Amino acid sequence: MIQEKRVLDEFFELVQIPCSTLNERVVADLLTKRLEDLGFTVEEDNAGEKLGGNTGNLVATRKGTVPEAPMIMLTAHMDCVEPCANIKPQLKDGLITSDGTTVLGGDDKAGVVAILEALRVVKEENLPHGDIQVVFTIAEEGGVNGSKNMDSSLLKAKLGFTFDTSGAPGRIVHKAPGQNKVRAVITGKAAHAGNAPEKGINAIVAAGHMLTKLPQGRLDEETTCNIGTISGGRATNIVADEATILLETRSRNKAKLDKLTADVVAIFEAGATETNTTVDVKVLPAYDPFDLAVDSETIKLASKAAEELGFPVNVVESGGGSDASFFNAYGVPTAVLGVGMTNVHTKDECLLEEDLYNSARLATQIIIEAAKQ
The missing domain is CATH 3.30.70.360 (Alpha-Beta Plaits)
Known part of the structure; x- marks a missing residue:
């Protein structure tokens, strides 16, 4: 289903584009074009204007082929902590790192790439799916200000999945602090x-x-x-x-x-x-904190998708914040999913190659499972 070389190549491509908080324009324009090529209608809100940045949050929507399926939302953030200029990604023995002079940028390009690959697989294989929204946010780093200032009226999904935490695919955060x-x-x-x-x-x-x-x-x-x-x-x-x-x-x-x-x-x-x-x-x-019941539809769907792929399911509470805090506040029950990022916000940041591919597999399977609802 997924094409591993394509996933790796796109990850390397995206992390090498500087994308500091409130300076996400280049990456946002690239992602807008790719989403449109995949059949999505893309809207950009005015969060960047409110925050003094050069880009808004991207909210992309595509109609499904299974009308009775719930609309799902897949999210990741575009920005990266410093130093994120001149990133030189390396792959050695199944481990992806920077050259040690910068962060890697897997936080959160690993999430972005997983979502894009899943959307390509759905299109290429003509997989049945419900309506899909994709949200790529700005200014997640430093206080989740992009989602805090987003135009929440654009969100129509019933279930949300934010690809933006540590741990292998199959780790599912259902509760996080305010x-x-x-x-x-x-x-x-x-x-x-x-x-x-x-x-x-x-x-x-x-x-x-x-x-x-x-x-x-x-x-x-x-x-x-x-x-x-x-x-x-x-x-x-x-x-x-x-x-x-x-x-x-x-x-x-x-x-x-x-x-x-x-x-x-x-x-x-x-x-x-x-x-x-x-x-x-x-x-x-x-x-504010969010707390999704472990038997909520969001958690059950993510767990089912991981189980179908043979991934160990680990539903946990977290100590970190993410865009999911605001998505939940806006009425979209959203879990945070592990994409394998490790040692984030440091020059020792790394990512298992296998986790990069498995995150794309999980995003794809979530779309498949949602169509069965």
Whole structure:
């Protein structure tokens, strides 16, 4: 069914095209042409305009040959973390890597290629299928902002499958956390550090006091908190009058996420009183948790497709975010599927050649199984 050489060649082609977040235009134009050649009508929303990028999300639709089958949605994201220019993919002993100077870009070109190959197989073999939507998003990296700002009215599918997580094909994420970012700007009082330090109030020291009170790391099996960045001060001879802390809270339980975030805000506010500083705390919601029942139609269909191919089925909970958070919020029950990506967001990123091909096989089988519904 799938053509392995074609899959590998297309993967190598796509990862070598620079596709930074909010600069996805070249890849988007290429994918639009390929989707149109496969019989899809492609629409581009204005998410890029909202975000200051050069491209919108692509939403492509093709009518099926089985009218009673549910419309399914296959999704992946176009953008890539840095450094993603001058990627030189290598294949050795069944393992795909970069040359070590960049990321590989399997996150998420592995998902993109799997979907495109499945669509080609369906067309070439004239396989029965229901209506299909394909969504290729922008700006997934750095906060899933592409799907957050997408025109959700374009989504018509009943079931969704996002090809964008680690683990071999057959790994199915049915539950994932929500996330809030919290930014605290602490203001003290500047003074000359040599002549009159006692006249100052050091905001960095105050921030350190607050940091000792904040939760950090894994708090329970579904809840985490991470202090991400700290900045402040202007020079060594000035008592620092400002410091900024940026952190995130996550939980697969919305009530826990809300409580943890409220607790963090309270710690900053109490810390300001204790250190005679002021603090401006802003909570920036990123996305909400999603939780698909393991016996939901989405999970059952993905599991059935994997079983038909002989892949071990592993339905799991995840600690990471993805576009599926917003697709679920928009009313399309969407699972996240493993495509084999490993060591993502690092120069050690790699992908088993077999997983690349099996992801395409799984995408194809999902279309086949959906037509039987």
